[in-house]
Amino acid sequence: MRPRNAVRMTSDVRRAVAVRDAAVARVRRATAAAVAGGAALSVVFTAFAAGATHPRKHVVVRTHTRTAKAKPVTAPVAPLVAVDRPSPTPPPPPAPTPSSSAAPAAPVVVSGGS
Numbered sequence: 001m002r003p004r005n006a007v008r009m010t011s012d013v014r015r016a017v018a019v020r021d022a023a024v025a026r027v028r029r030a031t032a033a034a035v036a037g038g039a040a041l042s043v044v045f046t047a048f049a050a051g052a053t054h055p056r057k058h059v060v061v062r063t064h065t066r067t068a069k070a071k072p073v074t075a076p077v078a079p080l081v082a083v084d085r086p087s088p089t090p091p092p093p094p095a096p097t098p099s100s101s102a103a104p105a106a107p108v109v110v111s112g113g114s
Contacts, residue, residue, distance in 0.1 A: 009017075
């Protein structure tokens, strides 16, 4: 026996539901394919960009040579200054700077304008 609120589905309704379900499945597959393709292209372009910055591996061979140990440098000893001796006379004051006798030049004035 059927429940009272059960709706009897006609063949047109069943067909519409099947078409809708098929469309949802197609969209789901297309979305999954687009995400996978985007990820694959991302990997390809990343590998391409990484390889483009240095096309060849440069090998640098360095030879190590022994250097003679440097001898320490000794500075000459500074002369000692006597404490009880008065200091020498102070140096003369600096010479005064020569002043120019010419008057300062007047500023240049341009008349007119825009």
